[in-house]
Amino acid sequence: MKAIQGIAIYVLWLRELKRLLRAKSRLIGTLLMPLFFLGFLGMGFKRSSIPGVPAGMEYSVFLIPGILGMSILFSSTFAGLSVIWDREFGFLKEIMVAPVSRVSIVLGRIAGGITTSLFQALVILLISIIMGFRPQNWLMLLPGLLFMTLISMTFIGLGLAFASRMRDMQGFNLVMNFVIFPLFFLSGALFPLDSFPTWLRILSRFDPLTYGVDGLRAALLGKSELPLLLDLGILSGCALLSVIIGAWSFEKSESI
Amino acid sequence: MKIAIKVENLVKCYEKTVAVDHVSFAIPEGELFGLLGPNxxxxxxxxxILATLIRPTSGYAEVAGISVAGDRDALRRRIGIVFQEPALDVxxxxxxxLQFHAMMYSLSKPERKQRIAHVLELVDLLxxxxxxxxxxxxxxxxxLEIxxxxxxxPKVLFLDEPTLGLDSQxxxxxxxxxxxxxxxKRVTIILTTHYMDxxxxxxxxxxxxxxxxxxxMDTPTHLKDVLGGDMVHLEISGGDEPLVDVLRNADWITAIKRHDGQLSLTMEQGDKRIPELMxxxxxxxxxxxxxxxRKPSLEDVFLHFTGSTIREEELVHESQFHFVHGRGRR
Structure with missing residues (x-):
C-alpha cells in the first residue's frame, strides 16, 4: 500500500461536489422521492394507530428517521455505483492512469459520496424542522449526524464492491431492485418491525440499515428498540467492513 | 541517442486469444513513432501495457528508463496519454x-496555473x-485531451487513434x-492508427x-521502397494465365501478385510501361x-507484408469477434 495522497482525495471530493451542484434535476429528483414518502405516508396514516409506534408519537414523526435513512441508503449506493458511469464514459481511465494510489481514489470517492448524501439528508431534515418536527434534544443531532455518516459509508462500500464486478449499466437496476429495495423494506424505515413475522425479524437483524434507522430514532426521537450505543457499535463494524470490502474489490478489478 | 521506450518479447494473452505476440522495438527520444494496423x-x-494500465503476460517493457513492472507511479508521472475513446468529465x-488532472499529478498551485494556461494556448482553447x-x-x-x-x-506522450471519428479538416x-x-517541444510520441495517410x-x-x-518496421519512405517502385493494378475479366506467363518474362516487372481477379504489378516508372502492358x-x-x-502507399506495404488489405483484415477480425462474443459490443 502506498501513501495516502491528500491532494488527490481532495480533488476527487471536489469533483463529486461540483457534479452534484450542477446536476440540478438529479438533486431535485433525489430529494423529491423521500419528501413524497414523508408527506404522503405521514398524511395517509395520520389517524390510524400503527402497532409498535411508541405511544403518544405521531406516525409522521416516527417516519422521519426512516426517511433520512432511506435517502442516505439510495444516494450512497448510487455514489458507490457511479464508478460504472465513469467506466462507461471513459473517465475512469483518466483516474486510473494517474500516479495516485488506489486507496486514495477509494477514499476520495467515499469522501465525495458521504458529502453528497449527507447534504441531501440534511436538506430533508431541515424541511421536516420547518414543517414542525422537533428533535427530542438539539444536541442529539450530533450522534444523529454520526449515524448518517456511518450508514453512508456502509452503502458506498457496498456500491463500490458491486460496481467493481459489473461491466455495464444493466447491473445497476439489478442491484437496486434485488439488493437495495429489500434492504430498505427490511430495515423498519417505514413501519415498526413488531408487525413482522419472526423469520423476517431475524432477517432484518442482518440488514445494516436496521441499526442505522434504529440509531437515528434513538438519537432524534429518544425511542428505539436497541440501545443507542449497541446500534452505534454494530453499524460502525458494518461500515468498516463494507469500506474494506469495497476498497479491496476496486483494487482487484481490472478497471479499464 | 537515449532510448525513450524499450519493448522486448512482449506477450499479452487473454483467455482464448494472443493479443500481443512477442513484440520487440525501441524508440529513441524525440521520435514520432507509429503503430499501424487494423482494429x-x-x-x-x-x-x-506501456501506460501500466494492464500487466503483460511475459516479456519486458520500459518507458523513460522505468520498467512497467517497477515503480508504476514514477512511470505514470513521466507519461501523458490520450485514450482512443474520450475520457473527459463532460x-x-x-x-x-485540466485542474483535476494537474491535481491528480500533484502539481503545485503556481505550477498548475502556469501549465494549464500554457497547454490551453498550445491547442487554441484559451x-x-x-x-x-x-x-x-x-x-x-x-x-483538450491532448x-x-x-x-x-511528460517525457513520452501516447496517442491512441488520435483522429478517430473526426472530419478530415x-x-x-x-x-x-x-x-x-x-x-x-521535443516530446517523444507514440501513436496508434489504422489510417495509412x-x-x-x-x-x-x-x-x-x-x-x-x-x-x-522502418521509416515510411523505406517501407515503400521495399515494394520496388510503382504499382500497376489490372482488373481482368476471365483467365489471366496467358498474360501472367508473358509478364513473368519481362525483366522490368519486379513483382506480380494475383489478388481477387486483379493483377498487381510492381515496376519502375509505371506510367511509361502501361502501353506495353496493353x-x-x-x-x-x-x-x-x-x-x-499508383505510387506505393503504406496500404500497399501492408498488403505486401500481410497478404490482405487492412479493410479485409478488419472484416475478418470483426466477424470472429462477434462470433466469440455473441452479442458484440456497443
Whole structure:
C-alpha cells in the first residue's frame, strides 16, 4: 500500500461536489422521492394507530428517521455505483492512469459520496424542522449526524464492491431492485418491525440499515428498540467492513 | 541517442486469444513513432501495457528508463496519454478537467496555473476553457485531451487513434498540433492508427502490426521502397494465365501478385510501361477492364507484408469477434 495522497482525495471530493451542484434535476429528483414518502405516508396514516409506534408519537414523526435513512441508503449506493458511469464514459481511465494510489481514489470517492448524501439528508431534515418536527434534544443531532455518516459509508462500500464486478449499466437496476429495495423494506424505515413475522425479524437483524434507522430514532426521537450505543457499535463494524470490502474489490478489478 | 521506450518479447494473452505476440522495438527520444494496423491487431493493448494500465503476460517493457513492472507511479508521472475513446468529465469545464488532472499529478498551485494556461494556448482553447465540456465539438474534445496529456510535462506522450471519428479538416488540425509538439517541444510520441495517410504524414518511423505481431518496421519512405517502385493494378475479366506467363518474362516487372481477379504489378516508372502492358494483354487475348497506376502507399506495404488489405483484415477480425462474443459490443 502506498501513501495516502491528500491532494488527490481532495480533488476527487471536489469533483463529486461540483457534479452534484450542477446536476440540478438529479438533486431535485433525489430529494423529491423521500419528501413524497414523508408527506404522503405521514398524511395517509395520520389517524390510524400503527402497532409498535411508541405511544403518544405521531406516525409522521416516527417516519422521519426512516426517511433520512432511506435517502442516505439510495444516494450512497448510487455514489458507490457511479464508478460504472465513469467506466462507461471513459473517465475512469483518466483516474486510473494517474500516479495516485488506489486507496486514495477509494477514499476520495467515499469522501465525495458521504458529502453528497449527507447534504441531501440534511436538506430533508431541515424541511421536516420547518414543517414542525422537533428533535427530542438539539444536541442529539450530533450522534444523529454520526449515524448518517456511518450508514453512508456502509452503502458506498457496498456500491463500490458491486460496481467493481459489473461491466455495464444493466447491473445497476439489478442491484437496486434485488439488493437495495429489500434492504430498505427490511430495515423498519417505514413501519415498526413488531408487525413482522419472526423469520423476517431475524432477517432484518442482518440488514445494516436496521441499526442505522434504529440509531437515528434513538438519537432524534429518544425511542428505539436497541440501545443507542449497541446500534452505534454494530453499524460502525458494518461500515468498516463494507469500506474494506469495497476498497479491496476496486483494487482487484481490472478497471479499464 | 537515449532510448525513450524499450519493448522486448512482449506477450499479452487473454483467455482464448494472443493479443500481443512477442513484440520487440525501441524508440529513441524525440521520435514520432507509429503503430499501424487494423482494429484488433493489438495496438491499444501495447499502449495500455506501456501506460501500466494492464500487466503483460511475459516479456519486458520500459518507458523513460522505468520498467512497467517497477515503480508504476514514477512511470505514470513521466507519461501523458490520450485514450482512443474520450475520457473527459463532460459536466466539468475544460479548465476544470485540466485542474483535476494537474491535481491528480500533484502539481503545485503556481505550477498548475502556469501549465494549464500554457497547454490551453498550445491547442487554441484559451477562449473556450470555461465552457462545460458537453458543449465542445469532437475536435475540441480531442484537443483538450491532448492538452491534458501535456500538463504534467511528460517525457513520452501516447496517442491512441488520435483522429478517430473526426472530419478530415479537424484531422489536419490535430496532425499539425501533434507535429508541433514533437518538433518544437521535443516530446517523444507514440501513436496508434489504422489510417495509412496518418502514419505516412506524421511518423518518423512506423511499425506495421498484424495479429499481435510486428511484420515490418522502418521509416515510411523505406517501407515503400521495399515494394520496388510503382504499382500497376489490372482488373481482368476471365483467365489471366496467358498474360501472367508473358509478364513473368519481362525483366522490368519486379513483382506480380494475383489478388481477387486483379493483377498487381510492381515496376519502375509505371506510367511509361502501361502501353506495353496493353499490347501484351491484346496479344494474349486478355480482357482488361481497368488500369490503375499508383505510387506505393503504406496500404500497399501492408498488403505486401500481410497478404490482405487492412479493410479485409478488419472484416475478418470483426466477424470472429462477434462470433466469440455473441452479442458484440456497443
Amino acid at each position: 484488433g491487431a493489438g495496438k491499444t493493448t501495447i499502449i495500455n 459536466k466539468l469545464t475544460g479548465r476544470e478537467n 477562449d473556450k476553457a470555461d465552457l462545460l465540456v458537453e458543449k465542445y465539438s469532437g475536435g475540441m474534445k480531442r484537443r 492538452a491534458r496529456g501535456l500538463v504534467q510535462h 479537424t484531422r489536419r488540425h490535430i496532425w499539425d498540433y501533434i507535429r508541433k509538439l514533437n518538433k518544437e 496518418e502514419a505516412d504524414y506524421l511518423c518518423d518511423r512506423v511499425a506495421i502490426i498484424d495479429k499481435g505481431r510486428i511484420v515490418a 499490347c501484351a494483354a491484346m496479344q494474349t487475348g486478355t480482357q482488361v477492364l481497368s488500369v490503375n497506376l
